[in-house]
Amino acid sequence: MKEELITKAYEIAKERYAAVGVDVDKAMDTLQNISLSLHCWQADDVAGFESNGSLTGGIQATGNYPGKARNIDEVRQDVLKAASYLPGTHRLNLHEIYGDFQGKFVDRDQVDASYFESWIQWAAENNMKLDFNSTSFSHPKSGNLSLANPDKAIRDFWVEHTIRCRAIAEEMGKRQNDPCIMNVWVHDGSKDITVNRMQYRELLKDSLDRIFATEYKNMKDCIESKVFGIGLESYTVGSNDFYIGYGVNRQKMITLDMGHFHPTESVADKLSSLLLYVPEIMLHVSRPVRWDSDHVTIMNDETLDLCQEIVRCNALDRVHIGLDFFDASINRIGAYVIGARATQKSMLRALLEPIAKLREYEANNQLFERLALLEEAKVLPWNAVWDMFCLKNNVPVGEEYIADIEKYEADVTSKRC
Template sequence: MKEELIQKAYEVAKERYAAIGVDVEKAMDALQKISLSLHCWQADDVAGFEAQGALTGGIQATGNYPGKARNMEELRQDVLKAASYIPGTHRLNLHEIYGDFGGKFVDRDQVEPAHFESWMQWATENNMKLDFNSTSFSHPKSGNLSLSNPDKGIRDFWVEHTKRCRAIAEEMGRRQGDPCIMNLWVHDGSKDITVNRMLYRDLLKDSLDRIFEVEYKNMKDCVESKVFGIGLESYTVGSNDFYIGYGVSRNKIVTLDTGHFHPTESVADKLSSLLLFIPEIMLHVSRPVRWDSDHVTIMNDETMDLCKEIVRCNALDRVHIGLDYFDASINRIGAYVIGSRATQKCVLQALLEPLDTLRKYEANDQLFERLALLEEGKSLPWNAVWDMFCLKNGVPVGEEFIAEIQKYETDVTSKRN
């Protein structure tokens, strides 16, 4: 009976959208092709498998909800459980500290593709392609500076680490027949007033040039900025200006994390500028609350504007969407599902926008008509199209996933000590 109601609502929605020139089938087909890059660190609060101790270097997970993944097997199980409630086929984004080290300590300048062999096998078996990140935080040599450290020994350590991460990403991309997107973010900065800004940025530029000396075919490099880090609030070496300059000059992908800017900045507004000068953009979507707090993504104005701008720029093939939050205060599998589905809902609404008509109004200076249609579009039955998309993908429709995640908590995660 429920499927029949979903079908009826969908047919009405289909007619409503057709009346304003929107093909909902085409929109769903486009959404089907978009793979989110799910972040492995939501499952275990960015702990990884090195057992190095507490998080450092501007990284902080808040909350102590019971049942987090304690090992690789549990993390993989949780990721697959979350993915089973998210329509479509998606990717998994790994940090280097999530390698399969066989219970042995492998320092980060010694990591190799072999330490991710089991991940590559697992990904193939579960039809989930991989992305990758170097990891500069939470290490005895992290300190306040890594790739920009004046100490050549420390700087060389992190250069070697990142070079090896690129080699791992290359092997992942080769094995999966699709480029692995490798993100580079370092926490480097200063807690208080800095009098040597130029030095550290010059060192960072040199380190990056050394890291990118080798050209690869099966991976793509991203560089990610931040406005400030926890404990490093006064100065960030890898600022947005630095990485935009570096990305443009070196033809690299720039990563935009929605939590890494001033609260009044529009990340959506940055897309059209950057896409004129760099090949692609990587997005890390989260929800900042007053600061880069990495709350679970929801269907808010910021995420909606971001997704609409991707579509308006005709850039679905040039903008990669990854998630980057780690909320330890609620059910972690639920956090995955809420954030992923919210992002997809925003993309769907962007795809259902009557863009041709809106652009015609704008070109003719019909500004009343443009604003009126934008407002009316907000109340069109996009949710009926979303329900049909979920139904077609064989995942829970509406709030049905809540009870299923509650059951998984009762049966599985609540039994973890």
């Protein structure tokens, strides 16, 4: 009976959208081919498998909800469980500290692809391609500065680490026959006033040039800015201005994290400008709340605006969508699912926008009509299309996943201690 109701609602929605010039089947087909890059660190609060130390370097996971993943098997188990509730096929984004080190300490300037061999095999077995990140935080040599450190020995250590991470990403991309996107983000900054802004940025620029000296065919580089890190509030070496300049000059992909800008800035507005000057963009979708940049993504105005702008720019082939939140205060698998499905819902709504008619109104200077249709589009029956999309992908419709995640908690994660 429920399937019949979903089908009936979908057929009505299809007719309603057709009346404003939207092909619903085409929108669903497009969404089917959009893969999110799921972040492994939601499963264990960015702990990784290198050591048992706490986070340092301007990041922080808040909360102590029971049941976090404690090892590589549990991270993989939880990631697959979360992915089972998501329509479509998705990717997994790994940080370097999630290598399969088998209990052996491997310093970050010594890591190589062999420590990710089991990840490559696991990803292939589970039809999940990999993305990658270097890890500059939570290390004895992190301090406040890594790639911008005036101490040449420390700077060289982090340059070597990042060079090795690019080689790992290349191997991942080669093996999966699809480019592995590798993100470079460093926490470098100062808690209080600095009088050496230029010096640190010159050092960061030089470090990046050394890191990117080798060209690869099976991986893509992206570079990520931030407003500030916890404990590094007064100055960030890798600011948005720095990385935009570097990215345009070196033709590198820019990473835009929704939580790495001033609360009044529109990340969506940045897309059309950057796409004129850089080849591609990587998105880290999160939800900033006051000082914390990494709350679970929801379908709010900011997420909707971002997805609409991707579609309006006709940039689905140039914008990559990753998730980057970590909430340790609620069920972690639930957080995965809420954030990922919210992003997919926002993208579906963007694909269902009657853009042809809206642009016709704008071209004819029919501004009342444009605003009116934008408003009416908000209440078109997109949710009926979403339910059908989930049904076709054999994943839970609506709130059905809640009880199943509760059961997984009772049977699996609650027994972790």
